[in-house]
Amino acid sequence: MSTLGTVAKTVLRRRYLRQDENGTVVETPDELFHRVARDVASAEEAFGGDADAVEAAFYDALSGLDFLPNSPTLMNAGTDIEQLAACFVLPIEDSLDSIFTALKQAALVHQSGGGTGFAFSNLRPQGDVVLKTGGVASGPVSFMQIFDSATEQIKQGGRRRGANMAVLDATHPDIERFVTAKADEGTLRNFNLSVGTDEPFWEAYDSGARYDLVNPRTGAVVDQMDPADVLARIAEMAWATGDPGMLFLDTINEHNPTPALGRLEATNPCGEVPLLPYEACVLGSINLATHTADGEVDWAKLRETVHLAVRFLDDAIERSAFPVSETDEIMNANRKIGLGVMGFHDMLVDLRIPYATSDAVEFGRDLMSFVHDESWAASRDLAEERGPFPNWADSTRERPMRNATTTTIAPTGTISLIAGCSASIEPIYNVAYTKHVLGGLAVVNDRFVDMAKERGFYSEDLLEAVHGRTSIQDVEEIPDDVKPLFQTAHDVSGAHHLRVQAAFQDHVDNAVSKTVNLPQSASIGDVEDLFLTARDLGLKGVTVFRSGAKSEQVLGDDPRK
Ligand code: CDP
CATH class of the missing domain: 3.20.70.20 (Anaerobic Ribonucleotide-triphosphate Reductase Large Chain)
Structure with missing residues (x-):
């Protein structure tokens, strides 16, 4: 099992670990991963699969923080409320x-x-x-x-x-x-x-x-x-x-x-899954931060995780009990799943590609193309094993697939905290800050600290100097070739946010949840232009957020708070 950070442990203890009727936590994180793996893998039995072997593989992926399903699966699998979709x-x-x-x-x-x-x-x-x-x-x-x-x-x-x-x-x-x-x-x-x-x-x-x-x-x-x-x-x-x-x-x-x-x-609430009336979708995200080795993408591991994740999400549909009977019907008929990624910025740091570059956009497109193609291959394999989704003959899918959709980019507001990676395909927000919703926990970017130590510019003073800053670009102690790797949401233009969104959307069946951050100085005309650009780029939707705008973001666990 991977070591969980303090933030991850706190989030799990507060919201995910099982509690008894007095509110006492009665589960460890490791037990949570076992509970979820066991429950979801038990779906294999209906298809003659080897539930024990699949459970072991699910457990390894979850506890290794290579893949996490959406919060309801982590909270509810193997409990009385077996509802697994977000x-x-x-x-x-x-x-x-x-x-x-x-x-x-x-x-x-x-x-x-x-x-x-x-x-x-x-x-x-x-x-x-x-x-x-x-x-x-x-x-x-x-x-x-x-x-x-x-x-x-x-x-x-x-x-x-x-x-x-x-x-x-x-x-x-x-x-x-x-x-x-x-x-x-x-x-x-x-x-x-x-x-x-x-x-x-x-x-x-x-x-x-x-x-x-x-x-x-x-x-x-x-x-x-x-x-x-x-x-x-x-x-x-x-x-x-x-x-x-x-x-x-x-x-x-x-x-x-x-x-x-x-x-x-x-x-759905954050816009990443267009759905028919009564339809639901179980989401899951691959942590890209654990899929690099020696400064390169570990494509073999990524392929393996995609295939396992598709199986996990299809099994989760099988296990899930929906609160509305119409949802049961359409879920069994369309079997939409939404596999996405998180930790994209972390992966870019490992590959030494600055977020606000065309290289990052093109890399994102290739990466998602790979994830998408592999997810379809996995869904086709499942169709051979279990039959295609019942509405397949009436669908636009040419070859039999187990799922009407396989890919989505979710915000990963909470699960990225558990995985300890950058959220979704978003740039980081800070390299060091205090997380107020968790009672004032100090959070630092591990990659930044590692690089600072490696390159010899690490000091406690530096950490203090960057703490709470929304950009580190003018911090003198940081070498010029390192700064671009840690561009934050504030350093990235609205137009670039959209280009990243569009690159991923090109290879996503459902949609992409992406916040297009704008500086406080942005004008109403800038917002209008971004809407028009979003339309031109063929996006399915767009949301902007101007720094300092008054808002109550419904993003549950906004990583910025
Ligand atoms: O990280 P986590 O799995 O908790 O969720 P997310 O990726 O931030 O959000 C995925 C979806 O979960 C959202 O689009 C909503 O449909 C749902 N969600 C919700 O219902 N309530 C929240 N407070 C947060 C998310």
């Missing part, structure tokens, strides 16, 4: 019955540790008629507030705040209200917002025309808007608060592997 999308139709059914389903999903996304686009607009009562409708934003309050009361799995994504189509008559819904600090704090756009919106934008606002209840065009005004408004709010982001629903649906089952209209 991501859900629930449908909401235009009726009180549907709205409150979704509210109840969301509560159950949160209780089990999952996050929920919803399209509110089918709800009639504010002020529209309510035939049954002769009253007027509240509209999507009011109903979102009810979901927000309910979320506030139910801590996920009793251990973390719940997270939601609300999507509203740009053609909805309440779009302006939606875009500004988080203008007041503290409102909708358990929601991320995304405006859904489609081809007609962008065609109108390109030709300088207006586009239609449509009442979803009647199908009637009730108004028209200038898409440039809407975009400017979105950019203004995103500049001020970080919300809303944008979803490019046409691009998302071009890549929908099962169009016969309907359109993808919403994603």
Whole structure:
């Protein structure tokens, strides 16, 4: 088993290790890895596999911190709440019955540790008629507030705040209200917002025309808007608060592997998994930081981990019990999994490639291409062993696969802390800082310290000097060839963040969760430009975060706090 750092141990003790009814921790980290490996590997029995051998391999990958599944799997596998997925999308139709059914389903999903996304686009607009009562409708934003309050009361799995994504189509008559819904600090704090756009919106934008606002209840065009005004408004709010982001629903649906089952209209809370109504996804991330040797990528080990991880995630679907029966059905029929990576920046440091370079972008693209191809190969192998996902014949997948999707880039907000690596495909935020959510723990970047010692510029004073800094580029003691390797989120331009996102998106079935950090001095126009660039790059969505913007990030464990 790899040695766990202090942060990892603290996070595990606080939220992951099993507790008895008095809240006393009754499990060690090693026992956690055994519990998860044993439980997930037990799925092998149904397929005539060697559950003991697979369990041993899973245990080695988990305890070696080579691969970690999403938090609900770590928390729930082998316990009474055997719900292993982090991501859900629930449908909401235009009726009180549907709205409150979704509210109840969301509560159950949160209780089990999952996050929920919803399209509110089918709800009639504010002020529209309510035939049954002769009253007027509240509209999507009011109903979102009810979901927000309910979320506030139910801590996920009793251990973390719940997270939601609300999507509203740009053609909805309440779009302006939606875009500004988080203008007041503290409102909708358990929601991320995304405006859904489609081809007609962008065609109108390109030709300088207006586009239609449509009442979803009647199908009637009730108004028209200038898409440039809407975009400017979105950019203004995103500049001020970080919300809303944008979803490019046409691009998302071009890549929908099962169009016969309907359109993808919403994603999970952090945007990395577009899902059909009731669909869920079990995520897992490979720790790239443990897949280098002598300054090179250990491709053989990486291949092995990808294959094992795909097996793990498919087994996890088999083991998972979902709180909503419709989810059971569609999960068994599509079997979407989301394998991604974390520790990308750490790997770049090992390869001596600075994050903010074209080399990093091209390397990221090649790396993800490898992970993606191997994950499909693994899913095809599983299809031979276990049969393809039942909706395969109706899908866009040409050869039989076990899973409708295999890849996703998740934020890895907490699991990267457990693995002790840089989060997801993000640049580091500091080389040394105090982690307040963990009661003031001091955290230092191991690679930075090792390099400082190796190169002879290490000192306690240096660590103190860099502590809490969001950039080390002007610290004199650090050699000029070392500085670029430790570029932070602040040193990386918004445009470069997007290029990295796009490079990974090129080889990801689902989507990429990436925060595009901007300096405080960025203008509203800069945000608008980034949205347009994101669209041009063929991304499925985009979220920006300007330094100093007021926000309540729903990223659970924002690595910056
Ligand atoms: O690191 P961890 O597995 O805890 O999660 P993540 O990669 O940061 O987030 C993956 C997904 O988990 C998010 O997109 C949400 O769907 C869900 N999540 C959540 O429901 N609640 C949170 N507080 C954090 C994440």
